[in-house]
Amino acid sequence: MPRQVDYDSRRRQIVAAAFALISERGLEGVTMRDVAARAGVSVGAVQRSFPSKEEMMVATVEDMNERVSARVQGRIAGSADPDSAATMLQHTLAGIMPHDEPTLAESRVWLAFAAHAAVTPALAAVQRKQYEGLAELVALLLRTAQAAGDVRSDIDTDQEAGALIALTDGLNMQILMGRHTPDSALATLDRRLAALRPAE
Amino acid sequence: MPRQVDYDSRRRQIVAAAFALISERGLEGVTMRDVAARAGVSVGAVQRSFPSKEEMMVATVEDMNERVSARVQGRIAGSADPDSAATMLQHTLAGIMPHDEPTLAESRVWLAFAAHAAVTPALAAVQRKQYEGLAELVALLLRTAQAAGDVRSDIDTDQEAGALIALTDGLNMQILMGRHTPDSALATLDRRLAALRPAE
DNA sequence: AGAGATTCGATACGCTCGTATCGATACGAA
DNA sequence: TTCGTATCGATACGAGCGTATCGAATCTCT
Numbered sequence A, B: 001m002p003r004q005v006d007y008d009s010r011r012r013q014i015v016a017a018a019f020a021l022i023s024e025r026g027l028e029g030v031t032m033r034d035v036a037a038r039a040g041v042s043v044g045a046v047q048r049s050f051p052s053k054e055e056m057m058v059a060t061v062e063d064m065n066e067r068v069s070a071r072v073q074g075r076i077a078g079s080a081d082p083d084s085a086a087t088m089l090q091h092t093l094a095g096i097m098p099h100d101e102p103t104l105a106e107s108r109v110w111l112a113f114a115a116h117a118a119v120t121p122a123l124a125a126v127q128r129k130q131y132e133g134l135a136e137l138v139a140l141l142l143r144t145a146q147a148a149g150d151v152r153s154d155i156d157t158d159q160e161a162g163a164l165i166a167l168t169d170g171l172n173m174q175i176l177m178g179r180h181t182p183d184s185a186l187a188t189l190d191r192r193l194a195a196l197r198p199a200e
Numbered sequence C: 001a002g003a004g005a006t007t008c009g010a011t012a013c014g015c016t017c018g019t020a021t022c023g024a025t026a027c028g029a030a
Numbered sequence D: 001t002t003c004g005t006a007t008c009g010a011t012a013c014g015a016g017c018g019t020a021t022c023g024a025a026t027c028t029c030t
Helices: A007-025 A032-039 A043-049 A053-077 A085-096 A101-117 A121-147 A157-176 A182-194 B007-025 B032-039 B043-049 B053-077 B085-096 B101-117 B121-147 B157-176 B182-194
Strands: none
Touching (some): A007 A043, A007 A053, A007 A101, A032 A043, A053 A085, A053 A101, A053 A121, A085 A121, A085 A157, A085 A182, A101 A121, A101 A157, A101 B101, A121 A157, A157 A182, A157 B157, B007 B032, B007 B043, B007 B053, B007 B101, B032 B053, B053 B101, B085 B121, B085 B157, B085 B182, B101 B121, B101 B157, B121 B157, B157 B182
């Protein structure tokens, strides 16, 4: 029963199953058997694609990171005013926050891995790298918006980028905990962004 | 071999061991055997104090919540200017953030439970309640500071409380991920608090 | 002082996990 | 067509888990 399916697509299928299970039950609720069942394949097939569970998990983190990045990219590209750095900034940060069930699932997975990374240095390094890219993007957008006069010039863009990302992450958590709705969290973020504009 | 030790102190001892293990290895790294060994008692003794692992975990969450509350209370009480709401606010939020190894451990445990709560509604309710108390306290302090003229009057205190807590949580996570030092995170928080003051 | 109750520590049990193994099967090359 | 090989699905295995069980040891009470 050899090569009848494309390997990449099977790996994606398995990762998608792992992703769904993590979002529903957390990291500890994921077993190889469950992943195989959810993906509609046998455990052996999963083992063929991922020699160990850890490799499967790593692929799942990467998939999650790519999902978020792709979504943010998409929002930026599809934005009404793609040339405005201020608009791109709003789309970037708002794009990270969940607003429907698929993105809520994404956030749950993100939180699960974040918690895991706190006690797993190898994972922490991966996450830190992802954040570094985001922080640089946000800082760049802030600087560009600053040059366009859309952001106050007395703002340290690197510091502000860190603060905005922290706020976004915190809002993210509060949404998952049910202390914020996606709408109210987005409103808080927008209020914060509005405060960056120069006084008229 | 009956009642030779005080039950409350044994429970505290066990909870402390569970707490330490969670902070080191995360929730999934905690087993009854390990907890017993760390606490210096047998598994049977742990079972005597906590009929099930879940009850032990619940007690550990409660312990964590109490630790944070007690620490914040202590900082407020010991603050140089206990009468100033603005000072109390700073101590409250800064007190939540980690600044040394014991408080870093606290934060790791907090994050572990937060992630778990995202897929465990019963735990989410406990955490939500804890947050509600914090949000009310912060909002009250904001209102008081507002009345004293230390905070701009155009600020919606409830909204701002939510934003400040989200920022604090986000900074907390970034510290754990190594993207912020306790000092830089505290500086970010203080900058944010400074921005609440009325323009001179 | 001795009987009874209570707590402890050790161990057993049933289960689930990740992973290894292996026969069955389907394809490609000769 | 047939052999060799790559893959799959089922199952086995050893480890580790939470919990149950039970004899030994200690305290209390009469």
